[in-house]
Amino acid sequence: MLGKKLYFFGGKGGVGKTTVSSAFSLLLAKAGKKVLIISTDPAHSLSDLFETNVGPEVREVLPNLFATEIDPGxxxxxxxxxxxxxxxxxxxxxxxxxxxxxxxxxxHTPGVEEAVTVDTLSRKILDNLRGFDCFVVDTAPTGHTLAMLRTVERVGRWMEELIERKMRAESLKEMAGTETGGHGTLRILKERRERLTGFARLVFSEDTLFVPVMNPERLSILETERLIENLEHMGVGVTHLVVNKVLPEETDCEFLRKRKTQEREYLELIGKRFRNLRVLTLKMKPTDLKGIGDLEKVAEELEAEL
Ligand SMILES: Nc1ncnc2c1ncn2[C@@H]1O[C@H](COP(=O)(O)OP(=O)(O)OP(=O)(O)O)[C@@H](O)[C@H]1O
Ligand SMILES: [Mg+2]
Incomplete structure (x- = not known):
């Protein structure tokens, strides 16, 4: 799992995408890699977790670890x-x-937010490609993320069409002897096409991994199956799966014992359904996770699972 250029962490709402992607980034940074974590979630969850104002500019939040938040809206x-x-x-x-x-x-047209997110994300990554060893994307819940990746798939074609149309319009105007001044726009479109096709090449390459994050629960299993099917269909690499919020083995509480019995069945099911993936499990902590100290603990737990 280590040694890739770009990682996406994705899954259902609230499963732990921000926590796990941040802990993974910290783990890489501690191993000496220069990492940029990018959130595409408007809730400013990185700021919340790192307990510092991250914002739209790239800034160093810990040694070797840089962060930025994209607000699609x-x-x-x-x-x-x-x-x-x-x-x-x-x-x-x-x-x-x-x-x-x-x-x-x-x-407010559907798809516009995804297109703009992809444009911004591609800029943040490609403009900094040489400046960082790797990039970690903390994504918005599954539906948005799949729509975003489909946009990456299609956007090269859209740009091609736009450029063709623009070129046709320019040559018609030139024939009519009208001063167009449209070549600047054409140059911008071509630059954008280069960037977006370059980004698509990276996303659908061996240098990129998508890491689904899930909880040992029925709906989470179903959604993760659909997510992985879609990713495989698109050609995005998936090799590892994080199962977060696993209950402790030992408990003297009858209620938790019952939940744990059901959870064991789900964990068994996860092992079967995703048998071609490496399953990394992270324990449910007694409280919510916040701040560097908590993140370091999750990073250690994740490292032990790798
Ligand atoms: N292993 C864990 N043990 C206890 N609490 C956890 C664990 N992992 C995450 N949490 C808590 O669960 C909540 C959701 O986690 P997080 O914000 O990382 O999820 P998310 O998938 O990014 O959510 P969203 O879909 O809203 O972006 C947070 O309050 C977080 O502190
Ligand atoms: Mg989040």
């Missing part, structure tokens, strides 16, 4: 604002007020 608004600024300069106020409405409608 905010990124979309920033995109729309900057596009509108450019349009405002080019058209009359009447036309602008109509265009403005269309742009704001686009903000």
């Amino acid at each position: 905010k990124e979309v608004s920033t995109y729309v604002e900057s596009a509108l600024n450019a349009v405002e300069r080019a058209v009359s106020p009447e036309v602008f007020s109509q265009i403005k409405e269309v742009f704001h409608a686009v903000e």
Whole structure:
């Protein structure tokens, strides 16, 4: 599992994606790697866990460990604002007020958030590719993450179509003798295509691993099966699985003993259903995890499982 360039940690809401991806990043940083952990979750969960304000800029939170948080909703608004600024300069106020409405409608179109997340994520990773040994992505819950990866799959094709259309429009205008000034846009589109296809090449390569995180519960098992099926179909590498929040073996509480009996059945099922993956288990702690001290303990536990 060690030695990859890019890791995604994903799974159902609340299973422990942020905790496990942060602990894994800490483990790598302690082993001397320079790591960047990126969260695509708007809840600012890294800031919460590391007990420091992480924010959209890349910043060092511990020696060798850098972090940044992408807020997809905010990124979309920033995109729309900057596009509108450019349009405002080019058209009359009447036309602008109509265009403005269309742009704001686009903000809420399905798929836009994923596209902008992919664009931002690809920039954060590719612009820093040589600066870091590896990148760890703490993703939003399963549905969003699959949509995001599908966007990575398709985005190269979209860019190709956009560029073709733009080129056709430019040559028509040139034939009509109209000054276009559109070559700057074409250059930007081509740069973006290069970046996004480069990112897709990395995501669907041997240098990338997707690590599903789950809990030993029925719904979590079902969702993880679907997640892995989708990932394999897309060609994203999956070799390890983290089962988090496993109850302790010993208990003198009747209630917990009963839960543990059921959990043992689920753990057995997990072993069978995911027999081609290495299963790493992490114990349920008596309290929620917060701060570096807690993270270090999870990192040690994870290291012992590797
Ligand atoms: N092994 C554990 N033992 C006890 N509590 C844990 C454990 N792992 C995670 N938690 C707690 O469970 C909660 C959810 O964890 P975390 O935020 O890492 O999950 P997540 O999958 O990132 O959630 P979300 O889907 O909201 O992003 C947190 O309060 C965290 O402290
Ligand atoms: Mg999280």
